Amino acid sequence: xxxxxKKSLSDFIxxxxxxxxxxxxxxxxxxxxxxxxxxxxxAYEFCDLVVVSVFVNPTQFNNPTDLDKYPRNLQKDExxxxxxxxxxxIFAPSAEEVYAGKIQSESYDFGSIVKFMEGEFRxxxxxxxxxxxxxxxxxxxxxxxxxxEKDFQxxxxxxxxxxxxxxxxxxxxxxxxxxxxxxxxxxxxxRLNDDELKLAEIIHKALTKAKLMFEDSDFETIIAExxxxxxxxxxxxxxxxxxxxxxxxxxxxxKDKNQKYRAFIAAFVGEVRLxxxxxxxx
Numbered sequence: 381x382x383x384x385x386k387k388s389l390s391d392f393i394x395x396x397x398x399x400x401x402x403x404x405x406x407x408x409x410x411x412x413x414x415x416x417x418x419x420x421x422x423a424y425e426f427c428d429l430v431v432v433s434v435f436v437n438p439t440q441f442n443n444p445t446d447l448d449k450y451p452r453n454l455q456k457d458e459x460x461x462x463x464x465x466x467x468x469x470i471f472a473p474s475a476e477e478v479y480a481g482k483i484q485s486e487s488y489d490f491g492s493i494v495k496f497m498e499g500e501f502r503x504x505x506x507x508x509x510x511x512x513x514x515x516x517x518x519x520x521x522x523x524x525x526x527x528x529e530k531d532f533q534x535x536x537x538x539x540x541x542x543x544x545x546x547x548x549x550x551x552x553x554x555x556x557x558x559x560x561x562x563x564x565x566x567x568x569x570x571r572l573n574d575d576e577l578k579l580a581e582i583i584h585k586a587l588t589k590a591k592l593m594f595e596d597s598d599f600e601t602i603i604a605e606x607x608x609x610x611x612x613x614x615x616x617x618x619x620x621x622x623x624x625x626x627x628x629x630x631x632x633x634x635k636d637k638n639q640k641y642r643a644f645i646a647a648f649v650g651e652v653r654l655x656x657x658x659x660x661x662x
Contacts, residue, residue, distance in 0.1 A: 382458055382470045386519050389431070389471050390425045393521060401428035405522035405549075407513060411451035412460050415528060415557035415565030420461075420468060421559045423526045431520050432461060434472045439485040440508030446653070451570045471520065478515050485511035488544055488659045493536045493629040495623055498655065509534060510541045517547045525549050530556040530564045532642060532657045533629055553560040556656075558584065564656045579616050580649045582609065586621065587658035590643045594660040599623050599633040602643075610647065619646040619653070623660065 383389045389541060393403060404427030406419050416432070423430045436458055441447035454472055461468050475483050485508040494506040517525065527535045532553075539551045557565040562584030563577065572580060586606045593602045610618035622631040626640040635641075641660045646653060 382454075382472055384472055384474070384477070386473065386477060389469075389519060390521075392469070393431070396429055401546065403427060403520070403522045405429040405433065405516065405520045405525040406430060407433045407435075407516055407525065407565065409436045409450065410454065410457050411567035411570055412457045413567065413569070415515070415530070417464050418557040418565075419526050419528055419554050420465065420553075423524070424465070426524055426552070430465075430470045431470065431471055433516055434470055435475075435478060435512070435516075436480075437508060437512040438475055438483055439479075439511050440484065440505050441488070442504055449571065449651075451567055457583050459624075472515075473601060475532055478512065478519075486514075488541060490537050490544075491628070493533065493540060496624065496629065496631050497620060497646070498533050501619060501646065505564070506534070506537050509537060513538060513541060514545055514547070517542075517545075517549050522549055524552055526552050526554055528556055529553050530566065530656060533644065536539075536629060539565050543637045562588070564654075566654060568652050568654060572649060576649045579613070580647075580654060582613050582616055583645055583647055583654060583656050586610070587643050587656060589662050590621075590623070593662070594641070599635060603633070615649075618649040619648060621645045626659075 385483040396403060406423055408416055420430055434454060436450050436452060438447060458470055461470055487507050488510045490506055498505055527538055529535060535553045542549055542551055552585050561581045563580050564619055586609050590602050590606060606621045610616060622644045623641055624631045624644060626642050640662055644657045646655045
């Protein structure tokens, strides 16, 4: 079932809630893949009905070219979801429907969790994410919403958003879905050819190496080693590699045994920008 308007979806959700059903939301920008399907399966472990939003949000792109090239194929997405689980509801609104004709983002005080990594390299990105998710939460009114840990910084920002806006939705993080070579499943992978997909494997190899080095090496040594890996692979451009405390996502070069750390990475394979992360000490 595909629903395109807020009123139609609201009426449907209200009727489902009268049946005491637990409603889950999996927000996506379409170009669905196995990673999304794993999110949906995870959501059904907690919910009776899952709404999958398919909406390419213009306010979270700081690069207009990236927005233009983002893959879109609603018909293919619908076929995939219907085959996978026919009871899943697809919410595919227009930008005008979501933003009520005023397509711009609000500003949110997410604190340090958005200051570095993606926040540093994608100005306004998290305000755009927060703006669309606030609207989606208001429209769908889900009991729970599910986000992949591949976008861990975003996951943390969404949890902060719910705290800021006082919305009654539980945010649940889901394990990153990877292909057989460790590459995180992403809609952007559709823009890579076979050779580029092979090159992109260096991202997971770098994170795995950082994890293996964590116990016996200081952070400066780990960071230098990862940078050297990319310097030796001329066809992949490293944008950043950071090690940050999960408490506030502030990059650090000092190790505290009482902190949980995670490595974050962004790299370009050709024109396609990919991100990933990995827990280092748990």
